[in-house]
Amino acid sequence: MDGRDQRDHRAGHGLDCPDCRLELQEYLDGTLEKKRSLAVFMHLRDCAACRADHDALQAVFSGLDALPALEAPADFDAKVLASVPYGAYQAMASLRRERVPVFLEEQFLPAWLRARATRVAGLAVAAAVAFAFAAGAGAGWLLAPGLAGLGPELLCRLQGAGRRLVGLRRAEG
Numbered sequence: 001m002d003g004r005d006q007r008d009h010r011a012g013h014g015l016d017c018p019d020c021r022l023e024l025q026e027y028l029d030g031t032l033e034k035k036r037s038l039a040v041f042m043h044l045r046d047c048a049a050c051r052a053d054h055d056a057l058q059a060v061f062s063g064l065d066a067l068p069a070l071e072a073p074a075d076f077d078a079k080v081l082a083s084v085p086y087g088a089y090q091a092m093a094s095l096r097r098e099r100v101p102v103f104l105e106e107q108f109l110p111a112w113l114r115a116r117a118t119r120v121a122g123l124a125v126a127a128a129v130a131f132a133f134a135a136g137a138g139a140g141w142l143l144a145p146g147l148a149g150l151g152p153e154l155l156c157r158l159q160g161a162g163r164r165l166v167g168l169r170r171a172e173g
């Protein structure tokens, strides 16, 4: 900590310069909590650097306050609307409507099923079952959880393939 910083801390009554600068805007707006506002006041009294910041900010604020209020011109709405390429938007309506069938939309499958964790966990179960069978330890009751484990990943992949197929057909016209 150099001498300047130490001075700042002594001068700050608990508030240092970075903190003081953070509070300046609220201080000037008069929205700062009383105790905090007093701390800023004390800091400003003793710290020339922050006082300079304060004065500059205050000058900006009063400059802004002094600006005359501008009325929007009467044709403002019309001009904004005219600048929107609404024609182009309308021309693309058919493209927007050409969506994939709803059952191929990702959102058709519940989020938990699409979740990577579910798919990985399912695959792990399936792999464990496959491993058990490979090791000769497979039992009939293991088949169901093994197949169920494959489910989420299979469903997601099937859906993805379906989407690609639809996209392909569309690209061919």
Ligand SMILES: [Zn+2]
Pocket (backbone or CB within 6 Å): 008, 016, 017, 020, 043, 047, 048, 049, 050, 051
């Ligand atoms: Zn300061």
